[in-house]
Amino acid sequence: MTIEGGELSSPPPMSEKYVPSPLVPSFIEKLSYWRTDPSIVSAGELLEASLVEGVESEAVTAARFLVSPSSTATLPIRRLAALALKRAGKSDDIPEGVKVFDTGDKRAWRTRTRQHPDNPLAWVELSLHEVIGGKREEARRAMRVALQLAPDSRHVLRSAARMFLHLHEPDVAHDILLRSARTPFDPWLMSAELAIAELADRDPRFFVQGKKLVGSGTLRPRQSTELSSALGTLELVAGGRKKARDFFRDSLIDPTGNALAQAEWASPAFGIELVQARRLSLTNEAGEATALHLLREQKSEGVTEACERWSASEPYSIRPFEVGSGTAAAMGKYTDALAIAQRGLLIRPSAPWLLNNRAFALIHLGRMKEAENSLRSIHKTDEPTWFVSEANRGLLAMRRGDYAAGLASYRAAIDGFKEIQKPGYAVIAQTFLAREAGIAGLPQAKALIKEAREAGAFTGQDVILKEAEEALNRPRLEATPPLTGSAGSAQP
Known part of the structure; x- marks a missing residue:
């Protein structure tokens, strides 16, 4: 994915003008070398360059030469050639005895680091798989190597900076970039430094240099996409809307998935459509941007599928699982929501948003004890997720028939959201309180429904309140439930 995104390719010299082409000068030079002097050395150099630049189809002849029965290339080079043939869609040209290296198995990378302990990319891949498996210390050790x-x-x-961000160590991530002699000259590293400085609550070191580099016009759009995106974000946060808009537009000429997602995040601030829907289908790793785009347009269908693609490109991240499970739960797809949350919790078992989404789904599936255990794992220091858990405790109590406790928990959540300046969350909690009061047939249900409508609106609120009103208006065979009690069904 890194190769396909163009992250490893080299920008042309600063004096060169950008000409749209899939082939950079350094690759063309190696291609010419191979054609004028076909040998194992020239074939190997072309092969490696094709893999880095993501243009394996241009090196098919060299790869066939390296895997041919008469070739004296070493086994690692033959395997690399087989990988290039596979990526170029020429798997039938791979001899039966040459095995393509399996890049998706942690055991393979563990073996590779033992066989080639001086291979840094193998250690990066091993670290990635350790993170996915939730082995944080092992991941840290591998990345340090x-x-x-x-x-x-x-x-x-x-990769190291992203891993330490994942481990909630932004200071360490930022220091790694600052220590490198390459960062002041590399647009990809500059973009990471600018983004991480904000997360580490530090002043960015390369803001001015980044602006000069982008403004020079000497970088190909793919090489400047993430730097322009980071500059646009900082300008937007600082209030420079016009400059921010120009940077975001530059970032979208030939964007990576990260740049697309950042532009989607920024779109509401400008009131315009920064990212065209067509662009989402043309860019690799556009899962996150697609999910954000659909949510912004209030189109919940398709969000969970986009989150699957997002997770495939960032298998170490819990964010696609948070968004996917939350959206599925909001759509009433509680079984799907539970399954998605469970997958995310395999990566980070203590993630409070996922624990809340899991509990919400379990309550609606009638699995109350499991929901209670899930909520018990959320700590009071986790705001605003603590107040979300308070609302979920209110839901759990109401469904168990303990209406007094349910009302108290919902009120605590609403007051907490208001106190931390999260009015949108407060409206959602008020709406679900009204729904549960309507389902339970509480005396104050009508007043709570009215209160929720007057508090504000959000996508899906009308459906939820309609459910409350329909439940309240259904004929009841029993008296209105009391406001106290601890047992019994929440359904009258």
């Missing part, structure tokens, strides 16, 4: 082996490698530095 990669950094020692290649302290100025763009791929290693960006």
Whole structure:
């Protein structure tokens, strides 16, 4: 995915004018070398360049030469050639005895680091798989080895910075980038430094240099996309809307998935459509941007599928699972919501949003004890997720028939959201309180429904309140439930 995104390719010299082309000058030079002097050396150099630039189809002849029965290339080079043939859609040309290296198995990377302990990329891949498996210390150790082996490698530095962000250590991530001698000259590393500085609550070091580099016009759009995106974000946060808009527009000429997602995040601030829907289908790793785009347009259908693609490109992140499970739950797809939340919790078992989404789904599926256990794992220091858990405790109590406790928990959640300046969350809690009061047939249900409508609106609110009103207006065979009690069904 890194290769396909163009992150490893080299920008042309600063003096060169950008000409749209899939082939950079350094690759054309190696291609010419191979054609004028076909040998194992020239074929190997072309092969490696094609993999880095993501243009394996241009090196098919060289790859066939390297895997041919008469070739004296070493086994690792033959396997690399087989990988290039596979990526170029020429798997039938791979000899039966040459095995393509499996990049999706942690055991394979563990073996590779033992066989080639000085290979930094192998240590990065091992670290990635350790993170996905929730083994944080093992991931940290593997990445430290990669950094020692290649302290100025763009791929290693960006991977390390992203891993330490995942481990909630933004200061460490930022320091790694600052220490590298390459960062002041590399647009990919500059973009990471600008973004991480904000998360680390530090002043960005390369803001001015980044603006000069983008303004020079010497970078190909793919090379400047993430730097322009980071500059646009900082300008927007600082109130420079016009400059921010110009940077975001530059970032979308040939964007990565990250740049697309950042532009989607920024779109509401400008009141315009920064990202065209067509662009979402043309860019690799557009899962996150697609999910944000659909949510912004209030189109819940398709969000969970987009989150699947988002998760495939960032398998270490819990964010696609948070968004996917929350959206599925809001649509009433509680079984799907539970399954998505469970997958995210495999990565980070203590993630409070996922625990809340899991509890919400479990309550609606009637699995009350499991929901209670899920809520018990959320700590009071986690705001605003603590107040979300208070609302979920209110839902759980109401469904168990303990209406007094349910009302108290919902009120605590609403007051808490208002106190931390989250009025939208307060409206959602008020709306669900009104729904539960209507389902339970509480005396104050009509007043709560009215109160929720007057508090504000959000997508899906009308459906929820209509459910409350319909439940309240249904004929009842029993008296209105009391406001106290701890047992019994929430359904009258």
